[in-house]
Amino acid sequence: MSTAFGKRNLINLDLFTDAYRVTGRASVGIGGIHAELGNPNSKYLELQDAYISRIHQPGDIIASYQVGAFRKDNINFIVLQDRRDGIPVGTQHGRSIFTRGRSINVFLTVPSFELSGEAMHEGKISAREILVQSMGSFQLVFAAKASASLYPDISYSGDLMLVHKDRIGIFCLDTNKK
Numbered sequence: 001m002s003t004a005f006g007k008r009n010l011i012n013l014d015l016f017t018d019a020y021r022v023t024g025r026a027s028v029g030i031g032g033i034h035a036e037l038g039n040p041n042s043k044y045l046e047l048q049d050a051y052i053s054r055i056h057q058p059g060d061i062i063a064s065y066q067v068g069a070f071r072k073d074n075i076n077f078i079v080l081q082d083r084r085d086g087i088p089v090g091t092q093h094g095r096s097i098f099t100r101g102r103s104i105n106v107f108l109t110v111p112s113f114e115l116s117g118e119a120m121h122e123g124k125i126s127a128r129e130i131l132v133q134s135m136g137s138f139q140l141v142f143a144a145k146a147s148a149s150l151y152p153d154i155s156y157s158g159d160l161m162l163v164h165k166d167r168i169g170i171f172c173l174d175t176n177k178k
Contacts, residue, residue: 008027009028010025011025011026011028011032011085012025012081012085013026014079014158015047015070015079016055016075016077016078016079016112016113016156017070018074019054020053020054021052021054021055021058022047022052022068023050023051023053024050025047025048027046028085032085033080033085033086034087034135034136037075037078037162038136038137038138042072043071043072044072045075046068047068049064050065051064055112056150076112076113076163077161077162079156079157081159083142083159083160085160086140086160086162101121101123102120102122104121104125104173104175105117105118105174105175106118106130106171106173107171107172107174108141108168108169108171111169112148112149114147114152115144115145117141117142117161118142118143118144119134119141119142121134125175126173127171131165134165137166138164139163139164139165139168140160140162141160141161141162141163142160143159
């Protein structure tokens with residue numbers, strides 16, 4: 001969970017690019033990491049205490065830095081262990097607009113990874129509708145698991161993954177499962 005840092009919070013996260021996993025902490029406002037990723041005033045996400053490893057060797061840290069900046073359009077997905085760090089809460093009805101609707105099982109791919117989990121959606125059930133109607137550049141996937149495509153026994157899971165929509169190659173729905 002997050003720790004207070006002025007009017008911002010420091011949240012723990014794992015960030016994935018095509019070939020690397022970076023573990024660190026990001027400073028975010030009340031809108032969570034989703035709002036930080038959608039901030040039009042910066043193309044970069046800054047992490048503190050960044051530990052970098054290769055996807056195919058997740059246990060080997062190849063570098064660590066006190067501060068690192070990552071281009072938002074180069075991020076494939078972000079893993080959070082607590083969804084409250086990723087989505088704003090306290091809307092008019094006490095429930096975030098990001099968690100309204102019904103749960104739909106999804107499968108998707110980004111470079112080097114296959115992901116599965118649940119998307120929340122209120123409208124027509126179609127892959128295109130979910131991607132188009134979800135807010136921002138990152139698709140939220142709850143109770144998610146990501147497996148390395150070339151090394152399927154290497155996997156990561158989290159309460160919430162934020163997947164860059166422009167990096168999604170395949171997006172499938174399973175409407176038969178809850």
